[in-house]
Amino acid sequence: MTYLILIFFLLLLMLVAAIYAIVQKDLLYAVIATGVISLVLTVLFYLLQAPDVALTEAAIGVALTTIIFIITIRNTVRHEDDYNKKDDIKSAVE
Amino acid sequence: MKKFIVIITLAVLGFYLGETFYELGFGNARFEHGVKDTYLEKTVSELHVANTVTSIIVNFRGFDTLGEVTVLFLAATALGGILYKKKHHAGDRSVLFPASRIVMSGSKLLFPAVILLGVYIFVHGHLSPGGGFQGGTIVATGFLLMLLAYDDFTVSHHVLSYVESFAGIFFVLFGLAGFCNGGTFLENFMPVGTMNDLFSGGIIPIVYILVGFKVAAELTGLIYTVLHEKD
């Protein structure tokens, strides 16, 4: 019985993190929520009796995917609503 | 308007997916004697290997592993080709300021332990949970730790590309050597030892060690290319 309650709680945490990742406008917080999804997925793979897959998902989903996203954010915009870093072409024409 | 159409489409898709999977049921054995029973029996009796997932990846479905290693190589090459820079300076990094003293000394202590753990995992891939892909990604994470802590830590790009190329070439050569005894490509031609020994399972440990080296070198090169990207 406690086994099922644990699985249920982990699935709820995963869904809350997924909804937070697509609603949040600050992109850094969204990327960290994606890392939380991968972390919960690692625990779920272990509970479903698949240890090889859990090892691979722990190393790739949590560490490497997050660092690649963060370097992309560093070289582009930080907020979802940032248009561009130079002046708008339309406002320069008018 | 567009959001409404998207929500309706996704609801229909979700309904049909849900109906299919609820009919299958969760956690009940569906076949009397399927593919998995054959693989589980052959792993103990013919191959003398303890980890079934390893024997499926390297021996029974070894050609798919060759294709996957090729796709990984293509992705790393494409990434290096897209982020093309004219000159490659040694100190060109995407970081603004160096890491603190705790991170620097802690990562110097942790780096050999992580590399050792990764090599242990991919050498013992056929005896316990582990293997080439798992150990390779752990070694790449160790290199990432050192690259983030020190800004003058370099990994020579030539050494990485040589290690990766030779590991790939030897994998294909081992496959072609299966033709020697009149067998098929990637056949298990070496003697199978006793179970739970380090040298058991024919060519399975050797092929998995090569795959581990290749994945580690590739992912380290990928991270290195991305970290040296500056405006």
Next chain:
Amino acid sequence: MDEKIFEIMQFGVYTASILLILIGLYAALTKKSLIKIVIGLSIVDAGIHLLLIAIGYINLGTAPIFSPGYEDAAAKMVDPVPQALVLTAIVIGFAVTAVALSLVIRLYRHHHTLEIDEIKNLKW
């Protein structure tokens, strides 16, 4: 009443993975910023991997690894074939995400914006 609760909770894994796929697809179809679209594709990958492993689970089964002395426990093991497929799929999913993000960096350098409406309009 108790069996009903157990039935509902046992199918929770299927429901959660299908909901993850739908949430990721919604983000990939509706959002305007390119990085949000790539995040959505990564969430779809996670949902698909969970669905594949959940198909192969057998009640009260154990991991498909033989221990010394228990070599005839093959009747109580979970299905090892979906695990081998998902192992490959995780690594390839990461490689595709890395290539997509390098394309995003290149597009930003050229157009100086990341909204897909603006990039369509700057065709000429």
